[in-house]
Amino acid sequence: MLTDLKIKSLKPKEKPYKVLDGDRLYLQIMATGKKFWRMRYKLKGKDSFFTIGEYPMVSLYHARRERDKAAAQIAIGLDPNIEKKADEMRQKREDSSTFYAVSEQFFLKKKDDLSDNYAKQFEVIMEKDVYPAIGDMPISRITAPYLLKILESIESRGAPTIAILARLFISQVFRYAGARLMVEADPTIFLAGVIKRPKVRHNPPLEKPQLVEFFEKLSLYKGFPTTLIAIKIMAHTFIRTKELRFLKWSYIEGDAIILPADIMKMSTKHVVPLSPAVIELINELRKYNGGHELMFPNARDSSRPMSNTTINRVIERLGYQGDFSGHGFRSTASTMLNEMGYREDIIERQLSHMERKGQRRAYNHAEYMPERRKMMQDWSDFLVGVGVIC
Incomplete structure (x- = not known):
């Protein structure tokens, strides 16, 4: 049996020679002084040898472990030389798959x-x-x-x-x-669950005095006219921010905007009736963006929509950071329209909150349009009447 002390004492000779360790493992000392661990084995009647590695990079302890591993492979008919190449290929593939x-x-x-x-x-x-x-x-x-x-x-x-x-x-x-x-x-x-999800803080709806105050502040804001128009259209129509950002001029059909399924949260086409006040805002918008495909294009790249933060940044600058957002127009309209006596299912349908049950969902998709048109007109009249939007 070899020891580290004995291995270190082995000197090169004119020709390579072997020193046995045991159980087919031996150390071959080359004329150059290099020492290689090798193992003799027979597989399918053929004698061969397996090079484990060079000493001292491969220690005596690890050489014996590799010898035992190779012996186990040989016992089930595997060639350790082939398995070593396969391991090297797997390692190479693994290292490239960071x-x-x-x-x-x-x-x-x-x-x-x-x-x-x-x-x-x-x-x-x-x-x-x-x-x-x-x-x-x-x-x-x-x-x-x-x-x-x-x-x-x-x-x-x-x-x-x-x-x-x-x-x-x-x-x-x-x-x-x-x-x-x-x-x-x-x-x-x-x-899963290792990070505790923070509670969602929904912005409360604005009450009538707060709504008046909001638009009084907005009237004094010196920002891009198109952004101010966007906020006013959101207040009138209470559509989602994404729906507003991706509006195209081609979506306008007469006195309604037809929102396609691909920009809707529920992936269903949605109709937004337009009051004369909204149509007037849209006509004003044409002066600025009428030559673009998008109604609210990005200032730097007209092929892309305005940033999803644009509306909320303006609202924050008006002093409502953390208290109100563009999405808050939806809850504000919903609350006030309920107070005005409109049925919940009409309001929910205009908010594009779809029914989960298939039969009622299909029914709601086709109904309520006359009532929804009247509701949207009354809502716009309410905003204009209280002096919120001129």
Whole structure:
């Protein structure tokens, strides 16, 4: 049996020679002085040898472990030389499949199906929080503890919502990798619920005096005329911010806007009756943006809609940060229209809050239009009548 002391004492000779360790393992000392661990074996009647590695990079202890591993492979008919090459190929493939590389593959494949905002969130969170921690790691070696550390780090800076999004994005990358046999499981499943989701704080509706005060402040605001028109149209029609941003001139049909299913939250076409006051606002808007496809194009790139934060930034500058948002026009209209005596199902239909039960949902899609037109006219008259919008 060899020892480290004995191995170190072995000197090169004119020709290579072998020193046995035991159980087919031997050390071959070359004329150059290099020492290689090798193992003799017979498989399918053929004698061969398996090179384990060079001493001292491969220690005596590890040489014996590799000898035992190879012996187990030979016992079931596997050739250790072939298995070693396969391991090297797997390792090479694994090293090229870093989390960053797989994530970029996923993003490029899915980017066209993602909204601009979602794509931006993915890129920012990955670049800031995820890639620095695990970007260079082979994705197959990443386990739940690595990911937990990332999520807890994000949460510790007071951003639990970002941590939840990070877990979602990481999970999407792992599921993409799993479908391509790069990993066997998604480790994020062990982290479900580890970050406590913050309670959603819904902005309360404005009461009549507050609504008057809001638009008094807006009348004094020195911003882009198109943004002010956008806010006024939202107040009249109480459509969602996304629906407003993606409005096209082609959606206007007479005295209504026909919103296509692809921009609607419930993926169903929606009709928004227009009062004369709204039509007047739209005609004013044509002076600024009539030559574009979008009614509210981005100031830097007219082929894209205005930013999803534009409306809320103006509202914040008016002094309503955290207390009101563009979405708040919907709850304000809903509350006041209920007080004005309109039935809840008509209001809900105009808000495009779809029924979940199939039969009633189909029924509501076709009904209430005369009542909805009258309600929208009364709402506009109310806003104009109280001096909110001129």
